[in-house]
Amino acid sequence: MAFLELEKVSFTYPGAAAPAIRELSFSVEEGELIVLTGATGSGKSTLLRLLKRELAPRGERRGVIRLGGADMESLPPREAAFSVGYVLQRPEEQIVTDKVWHELCFGLENMGLPREEIARRVAETASYFGIESWYELPVCQLSGGQKQLLNLAAVMAMQPRLLLLDEPTAQLDPIAAADLIATIHRLNRDMGLTVLVIEHRLEELLPLCHRALVLREGQLLGCDSPARAAALMASDPRLAESLPSAARMHHLLGLTGECPLSVSQGRQLVQRWMETVPLHAAGAETGAAVSPTGGKGALPPALELKQVYFRYERTAQDVLRGVSLRAAQGEILCLLGGNGSGKSTLLGAAAGLRRVQHGQVRIFGQKLSQYKGQSLYRECVALLPQDVETLFLCDTVREELARTGADLSCLPFDLTLLPDRHPYDLSGGEKQLLALAMVLAQKPRLLLMDEPTKGLDACAKKQYAQALKALRVQGTAIVIVTHDAVFAADCADRCLLLFRGQVAAEDAPGVFFGTNLFYTTPISRMTRGLLPGCVTVEEAAARLGKASSAARKEGGV
Amino acid sequence: MQGFTERNPISVAVYFLAAAGVAMFSMDPVLLAVSLCGAVGLFLLLDGLGSLRSHLWMLGLFLLSAVINPLTYHNGRTVLLVVNHNPITLEACLYGLAAAGMIVATLYWFRSFSRIMTGDRLLYLLGGLSPGLALVISMALRYVPLYGRQWRRVEETQRTLGLYREENAVDTLRGKARVFSAMTTWALENGVITADSMAARGYGTGRRTHFTLFRFRADDILLLVLSLVLAGVSLWGAAGRTVQYYPVFCLSPLTGRALAGYLAYGALVLLPLILQTKEAIAWHFWSWKK
Numbered sequence: 001m002a003f004l005e006l007e008k009v010s011f012t013y014p015g016a017a018a019p020a021i022r023e024l025s026f027s028v029e030e031g032e033l034i035v036l037t038g039a040t041g042s043g044k045s046t047l048l049r050l051l052k053r054e055l056a057p058r059g060e061r062r063g064v065i066r067l068g069g070a071d072m073e074s075l076p077p078r079e080a081a082f083s084v085g086y087v088l089q090r091p092e093e094q095i096v097t098d099k100v101w102h103e104l105c106f107g108l109e110n111m112g113l114p115r116e117e118i119a120r121r122v123a124e125t126a127s128y129f130g131i132e133s134w135y136e137l138p139v140c141q142l143s144g145g146q147k148q149l150l151n152l153a154a155v156m157a158m159q160p161r162l163l164l165l166d167e168p169t170a171q172l173d174p175i176a177a178a179d180l181i182a183t184i185h186r187l188n189r190d191m192g193l194t195v196l197v198i199e200h201r202l203e204e205l206l207p208l209c210h211r212a213l214v215l216r217e218g219q220l221l222g223c224d225s226p227a228r229a230a231a232l233m234a235s236d237p238r239l240a241e242s243l244p245s246a247a248r249m250h251h252l253l254g255l256t257g258e259c260p261l262s263v264s265q266g267r268q269l270v271q272r273w274m275e276t277v278p279l280h281a282a283g284a285e286t287g288a289a290v291s292p293t294g295g296k297g298a299l300p301p302a303l304e305l306k307q308v309y310f311r312y313e314r315t316a317q318d319v320l321r322g323v324s325l326r327a328a329q330g331e332i333l334c335l336l337g338g339n340g341s342g343k344s345t346l347l348g349a350a351a352g353l354r355r356v357q358h359g360q361v362r363i364f365g366q367k368l369s370q371y372k373g374q375s376l377y378r379e380c381v382a383l384l385p386q387d388v389e390t391l392f393l394c395d396t397v398r399e400e401l402a403r404t405g406a407d408l409s410c411l412p413f414d415l416t417l418l419p420d421r422h423p424y425d426l427s428g429g430e431k432q433l434l435a436l437a438m439v440l441a442q443k444p445r446l447l448l449m450d451e452p453t454k455g456l457d458a459c460a461k462k463q464y465a466q467a468l469k470a471l472r473v474q475g476t477a478i479v480i481v482t483h484d485a486v487f488a489a490d491c492a493d494r495c496l497l498l499f500r501g502q503v504a505a506e507d508a509p510g511v512f513f514g515t516n517l518f519y520t521t522p523i524s525r526m527t528r529g530l531l532p533g534c535v536t537v538e539e540a541a542a543r544l545g546k547a548s549s550a551a552r553k554e555g556g557v
Numbered sequence: 558m559q560g561f562t563e564r565n566p567i568s569v570a571v572y573f574l575a576a577a578g579v580a581m582f583s584m585d586p587v588l589l590a591v592s593l594c595g596a597v598g599l600f601l602l603l604d605g606l607g608s609l610r611s612h613l614w615m616l617g618l619f620l621l622s623a624v625i626n627p628l629t630y631h632n633g634r635t636v637l638l639v640v641n642h643n644p645i646t647l648e649a650c651l652y653g654l655a656a657a658g659m660i661v662a663t664l665y666w667f668r669s670f671s672r673i674m675t676g677d678r679l680l681y682l683l684g685g686l687s688p689g690l691a692l693v694i695s696m697a698l699r700y701v702p703l704y705g706r707q708w709r710r711v712e713e714t715q716r717t718l719g720l721y722r723e724e725n726a727v728d729t730l731r732g733k734a735r736v737f738s739a740m741t742t743w744a745l746e747n748g749v750i751t752a753d754s755m756a757a758r759g760y761g762t763g764r765r766t767h768f769t770l771f772r773f774r775a776d777d778i779l780l781l782v783l784s785l786v787l788a789g790v791s792l793w794g795a796a797g798r799t800v801q802y803y804p805v806f807c808l809s810p811l812t813g814r815a816l817a818g819y820l821a822y823g824a825l826v827l828l829p830l831i832l833q834t835k836e837a838i839a840w841h842f843w844s845w846k847k
Contacts, residue, residue, distance in 0.1 A: 096758075377718070
């Protein structure tokens with residue numbers, strides 16, 4: 001008997017014409033780690049919420065969900081609440097109390113456990129998740145990654161039998177995301193915990209999971225082993241983009257057979273491929289890693305920072321310690337770096353929100369102080385903030401667009417936003433797009449963006465990069481703070497690594513990611529030493545493909 | 558382990574209530590002097606000699622309160638001097654000194670109290686009265702600063718978006734009003750997610766336990782009982798000696814009972830010092846033996 005069983009489950013939201021979930025049947029064995037994936041609006045979150053009784057959306061539901069053989073509806077409230085753990089997408093909002101220790105024991109207090117039992121479980125959980133050193137801190141001092149780890153730990157302290165996670169890494173930087181995924185994997189492996197997780201970031205998770213469940217328009221497209229699910233997803237262009245780099249390269253090369261998923265498998269593929277073709281044929285292509293810079297030296301600068309120092313308080317440490325950089329008109333500049341390296345502060349300084357203590361910030365050759373009143377923000381500089389919700393003031397998308405004079409049709413997206421929706425009710429990706437439209441309505445010549453790809457799926461990211469490239473052609477300078485190496489490799493002209501408030505490295509993406517060992521793309525890791533300077537999937541596939549066709553030609557002669 | 562500051566917050570709170578309370582209900586100059594010395598001493602023990610400026614402020618406050626009484630109140634037999642046809646009397650001066658001592662001593666007791674009672678400890682005290690209220694306050698303590706931070710972020714973003722178009726008061730006010738309304742929506746939206754998170758973790762499914770970081774150990778009970786007993790003896794002793802400031806300052810003769818009261822209060826005031834020193838000595842012994 002299966003641990004979790006769905007039998008012809010359908011769900012329709014009130015007032016909706018079509019059901020969000022249609023006749024879904026599948027079963028999960030105990031101890032499985034299952035990834036739930038599908039395009040935006042495919043019903044992933046609805047399905048996951050249906051599995052958690054307290055969070056089940058209101059609407060018309062049919063079919064039966066069984067947990068451990070018993071109908072979920074018939075479970076007593078306490079058992080239902082505590083046997084299924086649920087972690088939401090945004091780390092901040094699901095925290096209830098002010099201190100880490102209190103948050104850990106919140107669920108245990110709700111269970112009505114005796115004091116000694118709570119003390120024991122809190123102690124165990126805190127040490128397992130490595131929370132001991134920040135156990136007594138207030139939650140507002142934690143980083144996003146720590147907050148999400150705390151949320152997971154607080155749920156795990158209640159010892160649920162089934163763990164559900166709704167895009168737990170969407171709001172995290174890649175390093176924190178990888179940590180969280182490793183923790184989830186460890187829970188599954190060490191404790192035999194059954195886990196269902198919705199994830200866009202399949203790069204790390206797909207190689208680890210037992211099965212992947214692919215949804216399309218509320219229907220089950222397939223529920224199969226990762227490699228076979230990857231083959232299935234490759235047939236759908238929207239889903240194919242979100243596959244791990246190795247799998248995408250595999251499909252772009254037109255290969256059949258077992259699909260590689262992890263970086264090491266991808267590397268083996270590249271090695272095998274190159275063994276079959278003469279080395280000089282592939283080696284001849286090393287010059288391909290030239291980035292498409294539009295002659296950045298020649299163009300006048302849009303943003304210049306010279307020896308900028310900034311600190312928030314007199315006694316605090318400098319956040320920016322002598323940063324100098326230059327972004328030319330018609331150039332996309334990507335700033336990468338860890339948490340606390342000063343990336344967002346730098347954007348704030350460029351946007352005139354933080355007055356720097358030393359050094360100069362010049363925008364189009366003029367000092368910030370020469371822009372009087374609001375003239376800086378009129379057809380000059382625009383800032384896309386990290387938290388795009390801070391942009392929204394109105395109750396509907398329509399009002400928001402009218403207020404800023406934004407036009408959605410200027411963006412190359414096939415997405416139509418419902419005009420009468422509240423901006424907060426949009427999905428993470430839709431929010432980002434609305435925000436982009438609003439910011440672009442200012443007709444900026446210098447666009448500053450803070451983590452624009454947070455919450456976007458791979459397909460939307462691709463389109464987003466297209467939109468930025470179109471802006472670049474018009475001569476807009478774009479400075480992007482991002483953690484997303486794949487995105488930066490795709491659209492940047494130059495990449496900068498910021499470390500402790502200073503620029504530690506600066507190069508074209510091909511050289512930058514080709515040299516970096518950690519801050520780099522999966523493809524760069526797969527092709528290191530084999531195809532120098534190769535950082536994107538398309539590039540790798542093109543160069544390998546060319547090499548093989550060249551070899552074939554030679555063989556033919 | 559620290560001897561006094563890390564005792565159970567209930568014991569510590571009772572101690573402060575006893576130490577400050579005795580001095581607040583008596584105008585006995587001896588008790589007040591002991592209380593003042595003890596309060597300042599304890600604060601110095603906790604804080605070191607760092608915040609000199611705050612001590613100067615306190616000294617100023619002491620002098621001011623001591624001076625105000627004789628300048629405004631002219632009762633008393635012994636006239637020291639006459640200012641603007643108003644007599645300044647010895648009795649009023651003494652009363653002023655005693656009152657100033659009481660005020661400053663109480664302030665110092667509270668300063669020490671607030672140094673020891675961090676958020677978690679206060680919440681523990683509150684949770685003893687009402688666990689539900691403690692949870693609400695804990696949520697508010699997280700939420701209020703969060704709201705403030707979000708407010709500042711929204712203001713900054715809107716500024717770059719050109720919300721405050723011109724630098725005039727009407728526009729600024731209108732902008733602030735819009736930000737406020739957006740923040741209300743944000744707060745509600747946030748609240749819904751928090752409520753989801755609470756429901757998902759079984760809030761409201763039955764009786765809750767109230768978990769705390771602190772427990773009662775033998776030392777805590779000892780401190781609690783000692784505080785109450787010593788305070789009781791001090792009050793009993795103080796009641797055995799009458800103090801009169803007007804029209805003539807008069808203190809009834811020292812009896813055994815009053816002496817016992819003084820000694821008990823002295824012991825009470827020195828209790829934290831004794832407990833902290835005991836731990837310090839214990840530490841030295843431990844490190845010698847190593």
